[in-house]
Amino acid sequence: MKDKLLEVYERLVDFFGHQHWWPAESEFEVCVGAILTQNTNWKNVEKAIESLKKSNLMDPKLIASMDTERIAELIKPSGFYRQKAKRLKNFCEWLVDIGGLDRLRELPLEIARSELLKLKGIGLETADSILLYALGKPIFVVDAYTYRVLTRHSLIDEDADYHSIQELFMSNLPNDVELFKDYHALLVVLGKRFCKKKPLCENCPLKGV
DNA sequence: CCCCAGGCGTCCA
DNA sequence: TGGACGCATGGG
Numbered sequence: 001m002k003d004k005l006l007e008v009y010e011r012l013v014d015f016f017g018h019q020h021w022w023p024a025e026s027e028f029e030v031c032v033g034a035i036l037t038q039n040t041n042w043k044n045v046e047k048a049i050e051s052l053k054k055s056n057l058m059d060p061k062l063i064a065s066m067d068t069e070r071i072a073e074l075i076k077p078s079g080f081y082r083q084k085a086k087r088l089k090n091f092c093e094w095l096v097d098i099g100g101l102d103r104l105r106e107l108p109l110e111i112a113r114s115e116l117l118k119l120k121g122i123g124l125e126t127a128d129s130i131l132l133y134a135l136g137k138p139i140f141v142v143d144a145y146t147y148r149v150l151t152r153h154s155l156i157d158e159d160a161d162y163h164s165i166q167e168l169f170m171s172n173l174p175n176d177v178e179l180f181k182d183y184h185a186l187l188v189v190l191g192k193r194f195c196k197k198k199p200l201c202e203n204c205p206l207k208g209v
Numbered sequence: 210c211c212c213c214a215g216g217c218g219t220c221c222a
Numbered sequence: 223t224g225g226a227c228g229c230a231t232g233g234g
Contacts, residue, residue, distance in 0.1 A: 033215090034215085035216095037214085037215050037216085038215085038216040038217065039213095039214065039216045039217080039229085040215080040230090040231080041213080041215085041231085041232070042214080042215060043214090044230095044231060044232060044233090045215085047231095047232090048231095076231075077231060077232070078230090079214085079230040079232080080216090080228090080229045080230055081229090081231080082229080082230085083217085083218090083228095083229060083230095084229090084230095087217085120218075121216090121217065122217085123217050123218085124216090124217095125215075125216065126216070129215080141215085143215050143216085144214085144215070144216085184215090185215095188215055192214095192215090196213095211234100212233105213232105213233090213234090214232095216229105217228105217229095218227105218229100219226105219227085219228090220225105220226090220227085221225090
């Protein structure tokens with residue numbers, strides 16, 4: 001399995017190149033994007049992030065002090081905007097409360113993760129995205145693309161859950177933050193291009209693994 | 210018109 | 223514990 005996962009990675013890098021994720025101007029912006037992109041097209045998330053930036057509100061203290069209605073208006077393009085406004089505000093209040101991302105970064109990975117997971121609206125993928133892409137912690141992010149790509153290529157069972165997929169990567173790959181970042185990003189990029197429809201695509205870079 | 214998108218919480222058996 | 227459902231916009 002080690003060899004197979006490394007071969008997949010190699011093929012993806014050869015085909016797409018390194019991805020240099022997450023696309024954001026700051027660590028906090030990564031967190032905002034992670035919450036806003038829940039079951040949502042990234043293009044819509046970009047619009048919401050732009051509207052926050054345009055109002056100079058890409059700041060946890062400011063968002064923590066805003067009315068959820070005001071937040072909701074600004075992030076509307078990202079969809080589910082009423083619940084996301086609450087989730088975002090709640091996250092920011094908590095973040096300000098603990099003293100910011102630098103305090104969170106100082107915690108041991110498992111502690112930081114379980115604290116994030118206590119927040120309403122922060123689930124497994126969102127927590128791991130924040131840990132990996134905002135804080136640079138070595139944890140592998142699993143998402144719908146990961147599942148789709150791996151099942152389509154028979155690398156995991158249909159009923160594999162989040163933890164088992166995460167363990168598959170983390171126990172078979174070197175514990176390398178840059179590798180984890182790039183690998184997950186590449187799976188997303190691949191999923192967007194090639195694993196949409198049922199039958200295995202021709203000219204998919206993973207064909208035959 | 211349809212379907213889908215870088216999930217999550219709640220409810221119910 | 224696991225499956226259905228609501229949440230909502232914008233693009234194809």
